[in-house]
Every structure is written in C-alpha cells, then in structure tokens.
Amino acid sequence: MTSYTPAADNAVTRNKARVNAIRTKARALFDAGTPGVHIATSIGAATDQLICDFVAEALAAHSPGERRHIADSAAVIAVGGTGRGDLAPYSDVDLLFLDGGDASSSFREAVNLIVQACWDAKLKLGHAVRSVGECVAMARQDPQIATSVLEARLLWGSEPLFEKLRQRYRRRVIHARLRAYVDACIEARSHDWTDGRPALxxxxxxxxxxxxxxRDAHLIRWIGGGVFGARDIDSLRLxxxxxxxxxxxxxxxxxxxxxxxxxxxxxxxxxxxxxxxxxxxxxxxxxxxxxxxxxxxxxxxxxxxxxxxxxxxxxxxxxxxxxxxRSLVSVAHRLIVAHRADRWLRVTGDRVDVRQRDLPHVCDSLESILRLYKSAALYGVIPTQRVTEAVTAAVAEISQPPSPEAAELFMDILECTRHLGPVLRSMYETRLLDVLIPAFTHARCLLQFNQYHHYTVDEHTLRAIEAVTAYDDDDGPIGAAYRSLRHKNLLHLALLLHDLGKGFEEDHSEVGRRLAEETAVRLSLSTRQTSQLMFLVHKHLEMSLLAFRRDISDPKLLVEFGHQVGSPETLRMLYVLTAADITAVGPGVWTDWKGELLSDLYDRVLLILSGKHYSYHEKERMRAIKRHVARSVVPNDDALDADAWERWVDKQLAGFSAYYLTCTAPELIAADLDVIQNLDPDELSVAGLHEEETGTYEYCVITKNPALIAGCFHKIVGVLTAKHLEILSADINTASGGVVVDRFRVIDHDFQGEVPDSRVDEIRDALKEVLSGKTSVESLFQRYKRFGAENQPEPVSDLTTRVVLDAESSDSRTIVDVFAHDRPGLLYAIARTLFELNLSVDLAKIATHFDQVVDVFYITELDGRKVTDDTRLQQIRETLERRLTDFEQEEHRVFVQ
Incomplete structure (x- = not known):
C-alpha cells in the first residue's frame, strides 16, 4: 500500500495548481478576445511543458546516466488531439509511451509516476505503453489508433526511436495499403454516426x-496526411x-x-x-x-x-x-457497367459522370445543367463529385431568371418520385435550387428555436421531400392518395416552398403565399397551377390544425373546409403534404394516432368534395352502429321485445354528440351501451383498453351518479396527470338520462407496451377515490410526485401564453384555445378554472408542440346553451389568462415540490 507523505500532498496540490494556471490563462485570453485557435495552441503548448515536467520529476531519482539511457531508448509522444496541439481547457490528454526495448523496468516505473501525476492534477489521460511493432500492428487493425498515430508529435525522449515509428507507420500503415488506410479514416469518422450516416x-x-x-475537419487532416503527407490547411492548399x-x-x-x-x-x-x-x-x-x-x-x-x-x-x-x-477492380467495374445517356453523360452505378473535355458543354447554360439533373432523376443517380464541383462553379455565374425551357425542365424533374430526394439534395448543394427558387438562400441553415423541430428549415424541407416520395411504396391511405395524384410535381414544389417564409416578422404562411406566387410566375406556371400552389403553401398547416384541435364531426367545419379546398385533387395534395411535413419535423413526431385523425378528416372532406352529402354518410354509420349493438349487446331485461329494445338504443344514441357517434368505433359504442344498461345509479365504471397499434391506452369513465358528475372532467384530468399519464385527447359526453361517458386517450410513460392489469386497477381506484370525494387531486400530485421534478428545465420557447375564444366556428358550442408552456398540472388547472366558471366541457383536444401546449375545449353553459354574450366571453378569457399567469409564475410548483 502506498503511504502518503506531506511531500506527496504538496506535489498533488502543486500539480493541480499548474493545471488550473493553464485554464486561468485560457480564460484570460478568451476574455481578451483572443481567437479560439490561438487559445487552443496556447493550452497545447502549456500542456506539452507540463507533461515534460512530469517526466523530469518521475526520473529525478535516477542518476544522470540512467536518465540518459532511458531518454535514448524510450519516448513520450503526444497523439490524437494532443498531437495536433489544439486543446480545449478540459480536453483529454492523449499520450503514447514508446518503449524501444532497452529501457527495461525503469521506464515502465517512470510511466506509472507520470500517469499518477496526471491523475493527481485532475487531467483526464488517455495513454498506452507500446513498442514500435505493437503500434504499427494495432494501427493496421484499428482505424482510431491509425488516425491517432498520424498526429504523433515527440514531447520527450529518443528522436531516432520516434522517427523509426513514423517511418514504419508511413511505410506499413499508409504507403503499403493507402486505400485501406483512407477507408479506415472514413470508418473512424463514421463511428460518430447513427444508422450508418451522419445526423444532419x-x-x-x-x-x-x-x-x-x-471531426469532419480532422478527417481532411487524416486523409491529407496519408495521400499528400500534408495535414494542415495551408500545406494541403499548396x-x-x-x-x-x-x-x-x-x-x-x-x-x-x-x-x-x-x-x-x-x-x-x-x-x-x-x-x-x-x-x-x-x-x-x-x-x-x-x-x-x-x-x-x-x-x-x-x-x-x-x-x-x-x-x-x-x-x-x-x-x-x-x-x-479506388481499386482497379472498382474502376474496371464502373467502365464495364457504364452506359451513355443523353449526349455527354455516362451513367455508372449510382453516379452520372461527364468526361473532362465535355464538362463545358454540360455546364454552359442553366438548361443544359437541368438536363443533366433530369437524366440523373430518371436513371436514379446523382452527379459525381467532379461534375458537382463544375456545376457549382457554373451556377455561381448564372444571373438571369429561368427561361421557359429551364422552368419546364425543373418541373419535369419534380415529377419524378423514386430518386427525387437525392437529386434535390445535389441541386441544393450546388445552389442550383437558389437560382430556381431564390427564397431558398434565406432559408439555408435557418434555425427554428424550439423543442418541436429537430432540423433547420432547409434540412426539414429536404427531409419532407424524402418523406413524401417514400409514400410511393406506402400501402396505407397516404400512399394511395399520393399515387393517385396526377400532378406530383406541383405537390413537390409546394413542399419545397412551404416553410421558406420563416425567419420574417410576418406569419410564415402569409410570406409563403407571396413566395409561391412569385415562384409560379418565375416558373411560368398556369393560372390554375399558380392558384393551387399558393393555396397549398398558404394552408399547409390547416389540415393538422383541424384534425388535432377541432371537432371533425362538425358538419359546418367540414363544409367550410371543403369549400376552401375546392377539389379532391387539392385535398389529396394537402393531405399528403401535411403528413410529409409532420414526418420531417423529427424522429417520433409522426404517430399512428396523428395518422388516424388526419386520415379521418381527409375521408370526411373527400366525401363532401366527391358529391356525396355528409348526412348520407352519417345515416349509414348510424345504421351500422345499430346493427353492431343489436348483435353485440344482450338486453338485461328479458321482457323487452325487439321494438322496445330498438327504441331504448335509439334513445341512448340520440343523447350522444355527433363527434362521439362518428369518431368512436362501433364496438366501443356497443360496449358503452352495455355498461350503461347494467350500471347502478350510484355506480362508477372505469375501463382501460390498450391500443397496440398506436401505443396508447383509453380510459373510459361512465356514471349516472349526479354527485360524481359535478366537476368530473377536471378531477379525472387531475388523477391521470398525477399518475404520470400524458393525455392526448378527451371526449366528454353526456348521454340521455344524465349518463356521463368520458373517454381519455393517454400514453403511460411508466410502462412500455401493454400496461399490467394492476396499473389499470390502480388508476380505477384513484379515480373512484377522487370522484367520490375521499381524497383530493392535490394530494395525489404530492403522493406521486417524482424525485427531481422540481428541477425540470425552464421553457425555452418565446411563444406567449394566450387564450383565444371562437364563438363562430361551431353552431352549438364555443371553442376555447389555450396556448401555454407545458408544466405538470397545467391541464388540471385549466379544467378546474372552467369548472369554477360554471362551464360544461363537451369536447377536449390536447396537444403538445415543442414546450408549449395547445389545449382546445368545446364549452357550453351548464344548461347547454352556447356562450355568445360578449361580457361573458371577456370574463372567461380574462379569468383563464389570469389563472395561467399565476400558474406559470408560481402555482405550478404546487404539483412538483
């Protein structure tokens, strides 16, 4: 066991101070406005000196002769980032202790002391003790070691030994297998990627x-060092x-x-x-x-x-x-499979190439460049790097707007589906898209600072194109709609334009509408195409807003939206565009649940635009529901004949809302009626149903008890939230006879897959306790709060909290839109406020976008009247706004502390 002495303690303290001094100097340089590369070089030089000091101290106990012997037969080498000499204040220190074979145990003992000194100084050290042969052998096998040794720089010890390593490394790792070395460098970079490609x-x-x-800049150094023997930028340029x-x-x-x-x-x-x-x-x-x-x-x-x-x-x-x-085999293969396309082009594998002498012909005009990309799209390839560079240079010289021929070629390219994504990415890289659509320049690298979007505007747009063309192989309703489109090029153009209005003070949909009109003129589109393009860009958020935040069973809403859209073809385009737009936001944003809602809205409006009256569809659905109930539910009264049973079913169905009847599966309606007919007056029924396809759970609460009905919505919301369930939607229904059927669709984040029966029982018991008054929602929040919840991050969105009331869109109810920052207990606070305002909630839609929720409530007065009085509307809005302000500033802490 090592015994610690005052001298050892002093050494530890001194070494920590030396490292802190390096960081203090870096801070001073940073505060003085010194360039980052100069600071990194300063840290690197100071770290070099510190390591050399540690070496000297480790060898201090040896005689001068022993020290010379060790220095002649061993070396301390900086590798990796330390070898590059550009370190950040807390970067790892990467060292190679090179043993020439004659240093014996003395060098190894010194290495242990040096490593201990680094650890004592709180330096994070990456090190290895190897011979020259071991280094070269491992570099041939491990790309990370290969790239690390490339950056090797002698700090202390034998220069001949270090040169021996460098020469053997270059001879055996690089020169003897250059192609394998370069591939290894690329492989080392790809370790940082997911799914085999970088996250853009x-x-x-x-x-x-x-x-x-x-790391991408380092990749240039690694390959440049192997191919040219030059690593820094200036040497590579020379x-x-x-x-x-x-x-x-x-x-x-x-x-x-x-x-x-x-x-x-x-x-x-x-x-x-x-x-x-x-x-x-x-x-x-x-x-x-x-x-x-x-x-x-x-x-x-x-x-x-x-x-x-x-x-x-x-x-x-x-x-x-x-x-x-490239290997001779790959070069030969490309020559064998190559074939001529158009006049100047040669298609080889997944690339289209042009002979050097023919490049001026291909790049001499916008039209010829677009013919190149049209061929690329048709053959499912992209230009080689050499051709891409030539196109980029040519595009920089184009100043005239597209000619009618160029515009037609671009629209032909947009008509393609299979390979459109990669082709448009190449056109984006060469800035050809900026020539055709100048607004693209503004959107390059444009950030949307929120937690909803995962990508910049330009990357989101290109991913939307990739998402929409993938629908060509989709066997669902979106794929069917996409394949049936007659003018896919117009849809693809709308997707390219749909978000280019962002980054301006005005709403991006309004800006986008003008950009769509300008683009249509620029591309010589017809009047019909221009109108359709402007509508798609201007209304690209409309379908998701209606599907996720409105009652899509409301005939007035459907007719008005159908009137806006105008034709089945435009509806199909908007439907597919909406799905692609949501999918391209980021991983996991598109869900089966969203797909169901969007498809339901699409089907309903398509019925209207296809010439069938909506009431016909609803009557057919009602007949189907009755047939299903008749087959599935057995009357609990044997004395009821068929006519009496049918009248009972008609009476129950008549008491439900149109939303419930058209948006609830017939088997669920039958199950609800079965519960209702067997329910005692004072009983509470709670059933949980797992939906495997959507990964959600539906909890259905049914009761006839007036004492339980009062305020049940906000109480149920409180229980579900306290139990850590994310509420996606709420369907609030009061049937004839005062029967309440409230259905909540939730995600249970405490479980993956189907939740156990014990969890359903636990939530059922909690609901009964709260609705019966045996316990309060607040006590549940305290009982089930999570450790560390009070430390959750503050919202980063700058979107304001606001309340919007709409007394026009629905004939029977007033719509309340609440925009607020997402916090535990928020939905409960809103629901309770509506209860305290003596309002009845008929339907609720809940959605979270980045860190702001958009909760929508369809409300009436307690007697069922629509809220229309201006004074009453103002009271509701001001009360909700005041409560939201209090909740945002302080009250939310009640639910997490």
Whole structure:
C-alpha cells in the first residue's frame, strides 16, 4: 500500500495548481478576445511543458546516466488531439509511451509516476505503453489508433526511436495499403454516426462529432496526411488538395467552432461538447448578437453556426470524393457497367459522370445543367463529385431568371418520385435550387428555436421531400392518395416552398403565399397551377390544425373546409403534404394516432368534395352502429321485445354528440351501451383498453351518479396527470338520462407496451377515490410526485401564453384555445378554472408542440346553451389568462415540490 507523505500532498496540490494556471490563462485570453485557435495552441503548448515536467520529476531519482539511457531508448509522444496541439481547457490528454526495448523496468516505473501525476492534477489521460511493432500492428487493425498515430508529435525522449515509428507507420500503415488506410479514416469518422450516416443539422449539435463538426475537419487532416503527407490547411492548399476558397472557408469555420468549444468548457468548468439550447442563448447574448425582424438573436447565432458546419461538411465530402483511392477492380467495374445517356453523360452505378473535355458543354447554360439533373432523376443517380464541383462553379455565374425551357425542365424533374430526394439534395448543394427558387438562400441553415423541430428549415424541407416520395411504396391511405395524384410535381414544389417564409416578422404562411406566387410566375406556371400552389403553401398547416384541435364531426367545419379546398385533387395534395411535413419535423413526431385523425378528416372532406352529402354518410354509420349493438349487446331485461329494445338504443344514441357517434368505433359504442344498461345509479365504471397499434391506452369513465358528475372532467384530468399519464385527447359526453361517458386517450410513460392489469386497477381506484370525494387531486400530485421534478428545465420557447375564444366556428358550442408552456398540472388547472366558471366541457383536444401546449375545449353553459354574450366571453378569457399567469409564475410548483 502506498503511504502518503506531506511531500506527496504538496506535489498533488502543486500539480493541480499548474493545471488550473493553464485554464486561468485560457480564460484570460478568451476574455481578451483572443481567437479560439490561438487559445487552443496556447493550452497545447502549456500542456506539452507540463507533461515534460512530469517526466523530469518521475526520473529525478535516477542518476544522470540512467536518465540518459532511458531518454535514448524510450519516448513520450503526444497523439490524437494532443498531437495536433489544439486543446480545449478540459480536453483529454492523449499520450503514447514508446518503449524501444532497452529501457527495461525503469521506464515502465517512470510511466506509472507520470500517469499518477496526471491523475493527481485532475487531467483526464488517455495513454498506452507500446513498442514500435505493437503500434504499427494495432494501427493496421484499428482505424482510431491509425488516425491517432498520424498526429504523433515527440514531447520527450529518443528522436531516432520516434522517427523509426513514423517511418514504419508511413511505410506499413499508409504507403503499403493507402486505400485501406483512407477507408479506415472514413470508418473512424463514421463511428460518430447513427444508422450508418451522419445526423444532419442537429439543433443541439455536438461540436466534435455532429454533421460538419470538428471531426469532419480532422478527417481532411487524416486523409491529407496519408495521400499528400500534408495535414494542415495551408500545406494541403499548396499541394493542390484544397482550393483557395475551400482553405479560407475551413479556416474560418474551424476558428468559429474552436472558439465556441472553448467557451463551453470554460462556462461548464468541465469537458462538454454539446451546444445545448441554454448554451445557445447564453453565447448569443454574450456575443451581443442582435435580434432582427423575424429572427431572435439565438437563431441568428445558430444560423451562423450551421453555415460554418455545413461548409466543413461539404468540403470534407468533396475532399474525400476527390482523393479516395479506388481499386482497379472498382474502376474496371464502373467502365464495364457504364452506359451513355443523353449526349455527354455516362451513367455508372449510382453516379452520372461527364468526361473532362465535355464538362463545358454540360455546364454552359442553366438548361443544359437541368438536363443533366433530369437524366440523373430518371436513371436514379446523382452527379459525381467532379461534375458537382463544375456545376457549382457554373451556377455561381448564372444571373438571369429561368427561361421557359429551364422552368419546364425543373418541373419535369419534380415529377419524378423514386430518386427525387437525392437529386434535390445535389441541386441544393450546388445552389442550383437558389437560382430556381431564390427564397431558398434565406432559408439555408435557418434555425427554428424550439423543442418541436429537430432540423433547420432547409434540412426539414429536404427531409419532407424524402418523406413524401417514400409514400410511393406506402400501402396505407397516404400512399394511395399520393399515387393517385396526377400532378406530383406541383405537390413537390409546394413542399419545397412551404416553410421558406420563416425567419420574417410576418406569419410564415402569409410570406409563403407571396413566395409561391412569385415562384409560379418565375416558373411560368398556369393560372390554375399558380392558384393551387399558393393555396397549398398558404394552408399547409390547416389540415393538422383541424384534425388535432377541432371537432371533425362538425358538419359546418367540414363544409367550410371543403369549400376552401375546392377539389379532391387539392385535398389529396394537402393531405399528403401535411403528413410529409409532420414526418420531417423529427424522429417520433409522426404517430399512428396523428395518422388516424388526419386520415379521418381527409375521408370526411373527400366525401363532401366527391358529391356525396355528409348526412348520407352519417345515416349509414348510424345504421351500422345499430346493427353492431343489436348483435353485440344482450338486453338485461328479458321482457323487452325487439321494438322496445330498438327504441331504448335509439334513445341512448340520440343523447350522444355527433363527434362521439362518428369518431368512436362501433364496438366501443356497443360496449358503452352495455355498461350503461347494467350500471347502478350510484355506480362508477372505469375501463382501460390498450391500443397496440398506436401505443396508447383509453380510459373510459361512465356514471349516472349526479354527485360524481359535478366537476368530473377536471378531477379525472387531475388523477391521470398525477399518475404520470400524458393525455392526448378527451371526449366528454353526456348521454340521455344524465349518463356521463368520458373517454381519455393517454400514453403511460411508466410502462412500455401493454400496461399490467394492476396499473389499470390502480388508476380505477384513484379515480373512484377522487370522484367520490375521499381524497383530493392535490394530494395525489404530492403522493406521486417524482424525485427531481422540481428541477425540470425552464421553457425555452418565446411563444406567449394566450387564450383565444371562437364563438363562430361551431353552431352549438364555443371553442376555447389555450396556448401555454407545458408544466405538470397545467391541464388540471385549466379544467378546474372552467369548472369554477360554471362551464360544461363537451369536447377536449390536447396537444403538445415543442414546450408549449395547445389545449382546445368545446364549452357550453351548464344548461347547454352556447356562450355568445360578449361580457361573458371577456370574463372567461380574462379569468383563464389570469389563472395561467399565476400558474406559470408560481402555482405550478404546487404539483412538483
């Protein structure tokens, strides 16, 4: 066991102080406005000296002769990031202790002391003790070791030994197998990716590993070091591996990311690479980035970040494509399978290429470039990197608007489906899309600062195109609608335009409408096409708003929406566009439940636009429900004849809302009537039903007891929320005879898959306790609060809390839209306030978008009258707004502390 002495304690304290001094100097340089690369170099140089000091101290007990012997037969080498010499304040220190074979145990003992000194100093050390042979053998097998050794730099010890390692490494790892080495470098980079490809434009990016992060710049160094023997940007430019413009972009981007990374380390006092939303807000404010019309300061800062990261990513991809060695077999294969397309093009595998001497012909006009991309779309390929670079250079010289021929070629490209996504990504990379649709330039790297969208506007748009073309193979209603479209090019154009109005002060749908009109003129569209395009862009949110926040059984709503849409073809386009738009928001945003609601609305409006009167559809549904009830439910009174039983069923159904009758499955209606006929006057029925396809649970509460009915909505909401259930929708119904049937669709985050029966029993018992008055909702919140819930993050959205009342859209009810920040207990607070206002909730729709909820309530007075009086409406709005303000500022803490 090691015994600690005062001298040892002093050494530990001294070493910690030396590391802190390095970080203190870095802080001073940062505060003085020193460029990030210079700070990183300063940290690297100071760390080098510190390691050399640790080596000297570890060998101090040896005689001068022993020290010389060890120094002649061993080496301490900086590798990886330490070898590059650009460290952040809390970066790992990567060291290779190279044993030449003659240093014996003395060097190994010294290594242990050096490692201990690093640990004592609170440096995070990555190290290995190896011979030259071991290093080379492992570098041939492990791409991460290969790239780490490429950055090797001698800190202390034998220079001949270090040169031996370098020469053998270059001879055996690089020169003897250059193609394998480059592939290994790419593989090392791909370790940071998911599903085999990088996650594009993450809104909380990792500065090192995300798309366009520092690792992409390192990839250029790794490949450049192998192919050209040059790693830094200037050397690669002089070697002809990078253009002057690429070198300039790389330097600026690397400086930007390095400076931000150092900022993150210093602010956190620990290693951190994730640029979280909180940090984005802090850095934007710290840098003094000003708001602009339509963009917050943080959005402008992040747009600058994404422009730099996109630049790094695109340059690294071009660099890899240009300099990745190809095997003779692959070259021969490409020649064998290649075939000519059009006049100048050669299609090989998944690429379309052009001979060098023919490039001027292909790139001499916008029309010829578009013919290239039309061929690419038809053959399912994209241009090679060489062709892409030539197109990019040519596009930069185009200043005239598209000719009618160019416009027609672009619309022909948009008519394609199978390979449209990759083709449009290539057109985006070359900025050809900006020539055709100038508004695309504004949307490049444009951030939407919320927790709903996962990608920048441009990336979201391209993903929407990929989502919509995937519907060609979808066997559901969306796929059927997509395949039946006669003019897919107009839908694809609408998707390209639908969000380009963001980043302005005005509502993006209004801006988008004008952009659609300008684009239609630019592309010489007909009057009919222009009108249809403008409608799709202007109303691209309308269908989701109605499906997720309105009563889609309301005939007035359906007729008015159908009147807006005008034709089945436009409805199909809007339906498919809406689904693709939601899908492209981010992983997990599109759900089966949303698909059901959207498809239901689509079917109902399509019936209207197809010439069949809606009442016919409803009558048919009522007959189907009656038939199902007659088959499924057995009367509990044997004395009832068939006519009496039918009258009883008619009476019960007449008491339900149209929404309940048209949106509830017939088997559920039959189950509800079965419960109702067997329910005692003072009884409460609670049933839970798992829906495997949607991953949700439905809880149905039925009672005839007047004492339980009073305020039951807000009490049920309170119980479900206290039990950690996320409420997706609520259908509130009062049938004839005062029977309440309340159905709640929820997600139980405490379980995956079907919840156990004990959980359903637990919730049933809690509902009965609260509705009967044996316990309160507040006590349940306290009983089931979660550890650490009081530390949940504050909302980052700048959307305001507001209440909107609509007394016009529905003939029978007033609609209340509540926009508020999502917090535990919010829905309960709103529902209770409506109860205290003596209002009856007939229908509720609950949705959470990023960190703001949009809760919709269809309300009446307690006697069933629609609320229309202006004074009463003002009272409701002001009371809700006041309660929401109190809840946001303080009351929400009751539910989490």
């Amino acid at each position: 434009q993450e809104l909380e990016p990792n500065l090192k590993s995300s798309f366009g992060g520092l 070697a002809g591996a990078l253009t002057r413009d690429e070198a300039r972009q790389l330097k600026a981007a690397y400086e930007f990311l390095t400076h931000v990374r150092i900022d993150l380390h210093l602010a956190a006092d620990q290693p951190t690479e994730i640029l979280t939303r909180d940090e984005q807000l802090r850095i934007a404010e710290q840098r003094g980035v000003a708001d602009s019309a339509g963009q917050r300061s943080v959005e402008r800062f992040m747009q600058e970040y994404f422009r730099h990261s996109s630049g790094i990513a695109q340059i690294s991809q071009r660099f890899v494509a240009r300099h990745r060695p």
